[in-house]
Amino acid sequence: MKLYFVGAGPGDPDLITVKGAKLLAKADLVVYAGSLVNPVLLEDLEAELVDSNTINLEEITDTMLEALRAGKNVVRLHSGDPSLYGAILEQMKPLEEAGVEVEVVPGVSSIFAVSAALKTQLTLKDVSESLIITRPAGTTLEQDQDQIASLSRHGTTLAIFLGVDKIRQVVRSLEVPAETPVAVVYRASWPDEKIILGTLEDIAEKVEEAKIEKSAIILVGNVISRSGFRRSHLYKSR
Ligand SMILES: C[S@@+](CC[C@H](N)C(=O)[O-])C[C@H]1O[C@@H](n2cnc3c(N)ncnc32)[C@H](O)[C@@H]1O
Numbered sequence: 001m002k003l004y005f006v007g008a009g010p011g012d013p014d015l016i017t018v019k020g021a022k023l024l025a026k027a028d029l030v031v032y033a034g035s036l037v038n039p040v041l042l043e044d045l046e047a048e049l050v051d052s053n054t055i056n057l058e059e060i061t062d063t064m065l066e067a068l069r070a071g072k073n074v075v076r077l078h079s080g081d082p083s084l085y086g087a088i089l090e091q092m093k094p095l096e097e098a099g100v101e102v103e104v105v106p107g108v109s110s111i112f113a114v115s116a117a118l119k120t121q122l123t124l125k126d127v128s129e130s131l132i133i134t135r136p137a138g139t140t141l142e143q144d145q146d147q148i149a150s151l152s153r154h155g156t157t158l159a160i161f162l163g164v165d166k167i168r169q170v171v172r173s174l175e176v177p178a179e180t181p182v183a184v185v186y187r188a189s190w191p192d193e194k195i196i197l198g199t200l201e202d203i204a205e206k207v208e209e210a211k212i213e214k215s216a217i218i219l220v221g222n223v224i225s226r227s228g229f230r231r232s233h234l235y236k237s238r
Contacts, residue, residue: 001068001100005088007081007107008032012189013040015108023105028072031060036079036215038190047075061094068100081109084133085161111159113188114217117195122157124223126230130156136163136170148173157221164216167204174200174220181224186216197224 009015034051137146
């Protein structure tokens with residue numbers, strides 16, 4: 001019995017890996033993250049489809065286990081890459097205890113689709129050598145676990161998932177200069193992708209005006225301005 005956790009990519013159906021697409025094509029059961037997986041990926045599949053948003057954790061694992069025991073090919077399809085805010089371990093543990101072997105097939109995380117949409121780099125010589133990925137406090141994260149303030153002090157590129165509905169709270173907690181560029185990218189790589197560019201001072205207002213409340217990443221840092229960098233040592237000089 002082997003279960004595949006597969007990253008579906010950020011939205012554009014062409015951004016799933018070849019391995020992920022092959023596994024989907026021969027699956028008998030696909031349990032997918034309904035809100036963020038592009039339905040186009042599921043359109044021509046022979047498989048039974050279950051939206052994980054409609055059932056609880058135990059029902060998800062029981063459904064997959066039952067299918068595996070019946071000798072079926074099962075794919076658990078997560079948005080982006082399964083390792084980022086995908087909560088895969090809590091699904092894996094009971095399955096492994098039941099004797100299931102698991103394999104994780106990586107996906108293109110939405111943070112990379114955001115960077116592509118902005119046509120920038122997340123790390124850029126003389127601008128930022130590091131990328132921090134985090135999320136703000138909310139329904140599923142306690143206030144004292146919110147690290148945005150202390151992380152922002154590093155002055156590196158900061159990618160904030162799951163937080164656009166709390167844009168004012170996020171902006172208030174950022175300890176960076178007021179002129180720091182901030183981008184909010186909604187549904188990166190989908191046909192209705194939206195890019196909102198601003199600074200700490202005006203981004204919240206712009207995002208509220210655009211009525212963006214979910215499916216977006218808040219990116220903070222000077223890499224957004226695509227300037228101020230120095231040539232790297234990656235390529236030979238003439
Ligand atoms: C539960 S997390 C899943 C993240 C996913 N595992 C990944 O690697 O992209 C959902 C959050 O990811 C971000 N997200 C997912 N898809 C996105 C997209 N296409 N564009 C912008 N943000 C996206 C949003 O912050 C959203 O609230």
